[in-house]
Amino acid sequence: MNPTLPAPSSAVSDRVRPLPPMSSSLMTKRRVSNNVMKGLCGLATILAIIPLFLVLYYVTIQGIKVMNPAFFTEVQRPAGDPGGGFKHAIVGTLMMVGLASCIGLPVGILGGIYLSEFGQNRFGFIVRFATDVLNGIPSIIIGVFVYSIAVLPVSRATREWNDPITFSAWAGGLALGIMMIPTVMRTTEEIVRLVPQSLREGALALGDTRWHSTLKIVLGAAKGGVITGVLLAIARIAGETAPLLFTAADSLYMNLNPSKQTASLPVRIYLSATSPDDHWNALAWGGAFVLVAMILILSLLARYATRARNV
Amino acid sequence: MIFQRLCAAGAALCFAAALAGCGGNTAETNAANDANSASTTNAASSTSSDNSASTTTEGATSLSGAGATFPAPLYTKWFDSYNQAKNIKIDYQSVGSGAGIKQLTAQTVDFGASDAPLNEKEKAALPSPVLTLPTAAGAVVIAYNLPGAPKNLKMTGDAIAKIYMGTIKTWNDPAIAALNPGAKLPTTNITVAHRSDGSGTSYIFTNFLASASNDWKTKVGASKSPTWPTGIGGKGNDGVASAVKQAPGGIGYVELAYAKQNGLSYASVQNKDGQFVEPTVDATTATAEGALASVQKDVTAPIANSSGAKAYPIAGFTYLMVYQTAKNPAKGAALKEFLKWAMTDGQKQAAALDYAPLPKSIVDLNLKSIDTLK
Numbered sequence: 001m002n003p004t005l006p007a008p009s010s011a012v013s014d015r016v017r018p019l020p021p022m023s024s025s026l027m028t029k030r031r032v033s034n035n036v037m038k039g040l041c042g043l044a045t046i047l048a049i050i051p052l053f054l055v056l057y058y059v060t061i062q063g064i065k066v067m068n069p070a071f072f073t074e075v076q077r078p079a080g081d082p083g084g085g086f087k088h089a090i091v092g093t094l095m096m097v098g099l100a101s102c103i104g105l106p107v108g109i110l111g112g113i114y115l116s117e118f119g120q121n122r123f124g125f126i127v128r129f130a131t132d133v134l135n136g137i138p139s140i141i142i143g144v145f146v147y148s149i150a151v152l153p154v155s156r157a158t159r160e161w162n163d164p165i166t167f168s169a170w171a172g173g174l175a176l177g178i179m180m181i182p183t184v185m186r187t188t189e190e191i192v193r194l195v196p197q198s199l200r201e202g203a204l205a206l207g208d209t210r211w212h213s214t215l216k217i218v219l220g221a222a223k224g225g226v227i228t229g230v231l232l233a234i235a236r237i238a239g240e241t242a243p244l245l246f247t248a249a250d251s252l253y254m255n256l257n258p259s260k261q262t263a264s265l266p267v268r269i270y271l272s273a274t275s276p277d278d279h280w281n282a283l284a285w286g287g288a289f290v291l292v293a294m295i296l297i298l299s300l301l302a303r304y305a306t307r308a309r310n311v
Numbered sequence: 312m313i314f315q316r317l318c319a320a321g322a323a324l325c326f327a328a329a330l331a332g333c334g335g336n337t338a339e340t341n342a343a344n345d346a347n348s349a350s351t352t353n354a355a356s357s358t359s360s361d362n363s364a365s366t367t368t369e370g371a372t373s374l375s376g377a378g379a380t381f382p383a384p385l386y387t388k389w390f391d392s393y394n395q396a397k398n399i400k401i402d403y404q405s406v407g408s409g410a411g412i413k414q415l416t417a418q419t420v421d422f423g424a425s426d427a428p429l430n431e432k433e434k435a436a437l438p439s440p441v442l443t444l445p446t447a448a449g450a451v452v453i454a455y456n457l458p459g460a461p462k463n464l465k466m467t468g469d470a471i472a473k474i475y476m477g478t479i480k481t482w483n484d485p486a487i488a489a490l491n492p493g494a495k496l497p498t499t500n501i502t503v504a505h506r507s508d509g510s511g512t513s514y515i516f517t518n519f520l521a522s523a524s525n526d527w528k529t530k531v532g533a534s535k536s537p538t539w540p541t542g543i544g545g546k547g548n549d550g551v552a553s554a555v556k557q558a559p560g561g562i563g564y565v566e567l568a569y570a571k572q573n574g575l576s577y578a579s580v581q582n583k584d585g586q587f588v589e590p591t592v593d594a595t596t597a598t599a600e601g602a603l604a605s606v607q608k609d610v611t612a613p614i615a616n617s618s619g620a621k622a623y624p625i626a627g628f629t630y631l632m633v634y635q636t637a638k639n640p641a642k643g644a645a646l647k648e649f650l651k652w653a654m655t656d657g658q659k660q661a662a663a664l665d666y667a668p669l670p671k672s673i674v675d676l677n678l679k680s681i682d683t684l685k
Contacts, residue, residue, distance in 0.1 A: 078388035080664055155419045162371065162641050166419045167404075249377075251402045252387060253394075261375060261402045271405065274549045276568040277384060 056292065063289020066282050071290075075254050076268070079277035086287045088254045089268035092169065093291075095256070096248060096264060097238055099173025104180025104237075105230060111181070112188025112226075117214055119189075128189075135182035140242035146175040147246035169258035172248025176237040183236060187229025191222040224305045231302040235295045241266035265291045371645040377404040378411020378424030379511050380547060381566055382629040385447055385666050386424065389657045397652070399645055407547075409509040409535060415441070415632055421642050423632040426511015427535050428611030440635045442684060444677050445610050445628035446653060448599045448667040450590040451515050452577035452625070454552065454570045456561040457482060459497060465490040465587045466578040468523020468616065468624065474501055474562060475520065476527065477541035482560060497560075504554035504563035507544025509536040515627030516564045519615035523624070533613075564625070568665040582624040583616050594623035595667035606673060610680075626667070636685045643684065650681045 070085045077084035111131075115124050155166040195218050203213035219226070237243075241264075248262045250271060255262050265287050272284035376386075383405035390401040406414075408425035415423030416436050428443055453466055460482070470486050473479040479486055483496040506513045514535045521528040531537050545551040548569040555561040556573055567590050570577050579587040583601075588594050599606070601617030606628075616624040631650070637643025654677050658668040669677070 078391040079384040080388065081391075151419065152417065155417070159418060159638050162639070163373065164639065164642075166375065245406075249402070249404050252390070253400050253402070260373065261404075274380075274547055275384065276548065276566070276572045278572060 059285065059288050059292050062282075062285035063287075063292075066286035067289065071283075071286050076252055076272070076280070076283065078252075079275055079280055082279060084279075084283065086265065086268060086283060086290065088251065089263040089265045089287060090290060091254065091256070092248070092251070092262040093238060093265045095258065096169050096172045096176055096244070096262065097234055099169060099258065100176035100180055100237055101230075101234065103174060103177030104184055104233065107177075108181045108184025108233070109188050109226060109230075112185045112229075113192055113214060113219065115185065115189040116192040117218070128186075131182040131185050134178075135186070138242070139179060139240050140245075142175050142178055143243035143246045146171055146178070146243065150174055151247060163259070165259045167247060167249035167261045169248050169255075169260070169262040172244045172262060172264065173258070175243035175247045176240060179237050179240065179243060180233045183233035184229050187232070188222075188226050191225030191229065192218055194225070195221045224307075227305040228302045231298045231305065235298040235302070238294060238298070239266055239291055241270055371639070371641040372398070373400045373402065374421045374642060374646055374649065375402045375404075375419075376411075376422040376424055376631075377406050377414040377420045378632075379408045379426045379629055380405040381408075381426045381449060381511050382424060382447060382666065384568065385661060385664050388660055388664060389653055392656070392660065393649060393652055396656075397648070399649065401649065407508055408511040408514075412632070418638065421633070421637075421639075421646055424629065425632065426627060426629045427514035428630060429632065441632045442635050442680055443611055444631050444633070444650065444680065445606075445669060445673060446631050447658075447661045447669060448595050448614065448626055448628050449515075449665075450567045450592075450595045450598075450623050450626045450667070451512055451519075451564050452567050452570045452590045453580060454555050454563050454565050454573075454575040454577045456555050456557075456559055456575065457497065457499065458559055459495060460576070461491070461494050462576045463579045463589055464494065464576070465581070467581040468520060471580070472520045472524035472527040475503060475505070475540065475542065476530070477503070499560035502554075502558040502561040503542030504545055504551050504558070504561055505539050505542045506536075506547070506551060508546050510547075511535065511627070511629065512548060512564065512566060513537065515613075515615060516625060518613045518627065519625040522613075522616040566665075571665065580624055582620075582622050583618045584620045584622075586620050588621065588623045590623045590625070592662045592665060592667050594621055595626045596670065598622040598624065598626040599628070599667060599673070600670050603670060603672060607676065610673070610676060628669075629666075633684065635683070647681060647684050650684075651678065654678055654681070 070083055071087075072085060072090065073087055074083065074085040075088040076086065111127070115128060118124070119127065150171045151167060154168075154171075155164060158164040158166075199217055199221060200213060203217045204210070208217070244264050244267050248264060248267075250267050251261045251263045253263075269284045269287040269291065272280040272287065275281065383403065386403050386405075390403060394400055403424075404411075404414075404420075408427055411420075411423040411425055412429065412433050414420045416433070416438070418438065423441075426449075429437075429441070453471060455464065457464075464487070466487075467490060470479065470490065473486065480501060482499050482501060488494075488496055514533065517527075517531065517533040517537050520531070521533040531540065543554060545554040545563070548565045551563040552565045552569045552573045552575065555563040555565075555575060565573075565575070577590060579589045581587050597619050598617050599614050601619035601622045602612065602614035605612040606614065610628075611630070613627065615627060631653075633646055633650070634643075637646065654669075654674050658674065661668040
């Protein structure tokens with residue numbers, strides 16, 4: 001109505017005063033625009049969750065068809081043969097997530113504590129910035145990086161051996177472990193920072209040492225949040241294909257030796273889904289179902305851990 | 312300060328624990344290696360006199376390879392059967408011909424697999440000479456998606472070359488109509504699909520086009536990744552198959568097994584003798600047999616568009632590449648045994664998976680070259 005700025009403000013001040021007829025029409029207007037905006041927000045929310053539910057629905061419908069004991073107890077048969085399962089891929093993924101945790105958890109959690117408790121300086125700023133950058137690096141780059149530092153040199157060094165090590169679960173675990181570090185480190189830092197200062201002061205006032213109070217009191221109070229970060233990091237890396245393509249590569253055999261090529265769920269899903277064999281395609285859906293279920297369970301555990309957080 | 316030191320100590324402990332957990336396995340592997348290397352010498356000496364494999368398998372229990380996606384289903388089948396028979400595990404990464412040659416060059420695998428033989432540049436990059444062995448032949452089909460059109464439309468190499476050069480633009484083009492009298496051809500535009508990645512399938516396809524069309528030979532040529540004059544790219548056989556499936560009027564070249572699985576119609580293609588032949592395993596074997604003369608001189612010679620009334624013209628060999636002298640004697644011996652097996656028992660499994668077994672004379676040729684492996 002009025003392009004100048006003071007006008008709306010005067011309208012507002014008018015509305016504050018008791019002016020019944022005008023106020024009611026304005027109220028209707030506000031109610032309508034309120035409801036319209038609320039409706040739009042709701043619509044956006046529904047649009048946001050539709051893909052998630054469609055994915056879950058479709059993966060479940062397709063995956064459940066091949067869910068039988070053999071899927072978990074047998075390895076994949078060559079294309080054209082019936083039966084078989086993804087045991088090797090499930091075991092491989094668990095093994096590599098375990099190896100990754102050996103690297104990612106100590107570095108991530110201790111690093112996070114350092115940043116929060118002792119990192120209020122230039123060094124801490126640089127580390128924080130670097131972890132954010134590491135978090136944003138595409139996973140394929142991490143795969144290529146680990147290939148060039150851990151696969152090629154090891155392959156060259158062990159070439160004369162009877163069982164040379166080239167692609168291995170070690171390398172796959174290393175790649176996934178590197179990917180875990182930023183997530184674990186930053187969540188640990190944020191959570192540890194939330195622990196009230198009074199707890200630290202109280203512990204110190206009672207004569208506790210700094211290291212003991214940090215590990216027992218501060219980390220103890222932040223336990224739930226740290227566990228959440230860890231579970232989310234594991235959920236993130238469990239579904240990664242790219243870092244494994246050049247590091248653990250792939251295998252059709254059951255393998256418990258980390259020095260050998262190792263299958264993983266994401267890589268097996270990718271290769272089976274693109275194969276010309278119908279049964280392999282069906283198994284790929286089964287693998288996708290198991291992977292989504294694993295990640296869903298981890299996310300639920302993460303929620304549970306946050307809720308159980310107290311002290 | 313104390314805390315920092317303790318933190319460091321804690322971290323060190325964590326790593327030590329992790330390493331110890333791993334260490335156990337490494338020690339075992341090393342012990343196994345030592346035991347193996349002790350028996351290798353025996354195994355190697357017995358191989359020369361005795362081919363009964365069971366002794367050789369003591370030397371190495373696993374092999375690894377990487378390369379072409381085209382023969383991957385066949386190789387997976389072979390490796391599974393071989394593992395059951397001889398207890399040797401062979402891992403194969405189907406990463407594509409180009410990547411397979413790269414890995415062979417970097418010596419991260421024991422053998423490479425490719426649908427195109429090594430070119431001069433690739434040969435120069437190798438640390439030592441390799442032996443190239445054809446293992447099976449496969450057909451590349453011209454798949455199309457044209458609602459209402461008959462199955463097995465007839466096509467000539469010239470017409471396909473023109474479609475892929477963009478000079479034939481619609482399905483009712485006189486060139487196609489003349490080949491298929493009586494067929495109802497719509498005015499739909501042709502959507503050309505090709506491989507976006509470096510691929511042996513492209514190599515086989517362009518080899519055929521180059522031999523069937525002079526225009527193609529001079530303007531585009533035969534290559535794993537030619538510069539396509541027109542069309543959309545898809546990654547892998549499945550990428551092209553789905554591109555064809557999604558676009559009415561689409562045409563693309565895919566391996567026979569992928570076309571069958573995707574339920575695509577595919578063309579009968581005119582061969583050198585003027586016959587229109589449907590792609591089948593038998594027709595592919597006929598192609599390999601038609602090219603025997605040149606293949607016997609050089610096993611890497613292309614077989615596309617060979618002579619023979621029953622030959623399907625768009626076909627090629629798929630190859631395994633192994634180092635003439637193995638870096639690791641135990642693995643070399645095991646690989647040699649496997650290759651012999653692939654040439655004999657392995658060939659019998661090919662047809663069931665839509666691959667054509669090698670003609671007898673090429674098998675004999677291969678067996679002779681396998682004997683020269685060290």
